[in-house]
Amino acid sequence: RADLAMADAKQQGRNTWYWYQGDELRVAQASVLLRHDLHTALRDDQFELYYQPIVETANGRIRGLEALIRWHHPEQGMVSPGVFIPLAEQTGQIIPLGRWILRRVCQEAATMQAAGERVVPVAVNISSLQFRRAGFLEDVQQALSESGLPPALLELEVTESVLLDGAEQAIALINRLKAMGIKVALDDFGTGFSSLSYLRDLPIHKVKLDRAFIKDITTDRRDAAIVQGIIDMAHHLDLVVVAEGIEEREQQQDLIHRNCDLLQGFLFAKPMPQEAVMELPDLLPANPEH
Numbered sequence: 001r002a003d004l005a006m007a008d009a010k011q012q013g014r015n016t017w018y019w020y021q022g023d024e025l026r027v028a029q030a031s032v033l034l035r036h037d038l039h040t041a042l043r044d045d046q047f048e049l050y051y052q053p054i055v056e057t058a059n060g061r062i063r064g065l066e067a068l069i070r071w072h073h074p075e076q077g078m079v080s081p082g083v084f085i086p087l088a089e090q091t092g093q094i095i096p097l098g099r100w101i102l103r104r105v106c107q108e109a110a111t112m113q114a115a116g117e118r119v120v121p122v123a124v125n126i127s128s129l130q131f132r133r134a135g136f137l138e139d140v141q142q143a144l145s146e147s148g149l150p151p152a153l154l155e156l157e158v159t160e161s162v163l164l165d166g167a168e169q170a171i172a173l174i175n176r177l178k179a180m181g182i183k184v185a186l187d188d189f190g191t192g193f194s195s196l197s198y199l200r201d202l203p204i205h206k207v208k209l210d211r212a213f214i215k216d217i218t219t220d221r222r223d224a225a226i227v228q229g230i231i232d233m234a235h236h237l238d239l240v241v242v243a244e245g246i247e248e249r250e251q252q253q254d255l256i257h258r259n260c261d262l263l264q265g266f267l268f269a270k271p272m273p274q275e276a277v278m279e280l281p282d283l284l285p286a287n288p289e290h
């Protein structure tokens with residue numbers, strides 16, 4: 001059990017460093033408890049969707065939103081998705097949870113559209129388990145039809161692990177989504193085992209550069225070189241490029257010069273509830289606090 005929990009914590013990467021501060025047993029216990037609580041969380045309505053704006057690099061105009069799930073745990077307070085999504089994947093809970101997320105996001109996006117507020121595409125993170133499971137396409141179709149959300153306003157974020165069962169299946173599925181008018185973005189690009197050939201083979205429309213490359217972009221020439229290389233290559237492949245985790249004005253300046261299309265990060269806005277995101281102005285000035 002302890003080994004399993006540590007493996008979870010490692011997979012989740014930087015979001016969960018604080019887990020290491022406890023001893024292994026505490027990590028294991030916490031993870032077993034959370035796994036148990038996940039079963040009732042959906043029933044007890046403990047999940048909420050937050051939305052983070054994605055803006056045009058040069059001027060901060062809101063061009064999209066990313067839906068990010070939040071779990072209001074009755075005892076532990078807010079639990080990070082970096083912690084509980086991997087647990088939900090292990091227990092299989094990710095399937096009903098993922099379906100719920102899709103439906104809720106489509107409903108909320110349709111509400112915003114009906115109100116004429118924030119009419120931009122909303123991106124939903126899709127777990128690879130959910131994506132590769134039979135019936136996924138039907139779930140997407142159902143979420144769209146019951147909400148009335150136009151497919152052009154839905155975007156799906158997947159990671160390269162959708163390729164685990166073989167590329168053909170993933171390519172076929174993305175092509176079918178594309179035919180329905182839904183766009184697919186490749187998330188966390190540059191981490192894991194990212195291969196440049198994924199950009200060639202997958203019929204995606206957007207690449208999201210992981211924060212790991214952005215963090216030191218203004219000081220580390222190697223990171224800057226990699227980012228510039230990915231941006232240029234993506235553009236030659238007609239892909240849109242988003243950089244994640246922008247916290248400083250200097251990073252924005254840098255990415256303007258590198259021709260990065262879109263930015264997402266605390267500099268512009270943190271993830272927030274739907275009501276708050278509807279009240280944002282169309283243009284987000286860089287936040288001087290960052």
Ligand code: C2E
Binds near residue numbers: 187
């Ligand atoms: P992700 O899809 O790469 O989402 C971006 C993460 O970066 C979010 O963390 C967001 O809050 C955080 N972030 C945004 N801007 C900044 C910044 O300027 N600085 C820093 N330090 N962080 C920033 P969050 O919400 O904790 O989500 C973590 C991961 O959990 C997501 O990474 C995604 O892989 C997963 N996740 C979140 N919501 C969902 C969901 O609804 N379904 C699934 N399957 N996975 C989800």
Ligand code: MG
Binds near residue numbers: 066125157187
């Ligand atoms: Mg994402």
Ligand code: MG
Binds near residue numbers: 188208210244
């Ligand atoms: Mg990401």
Ligand code: MG
Binds near residue numbers: 188
């Ligand atoms: Mg990430």
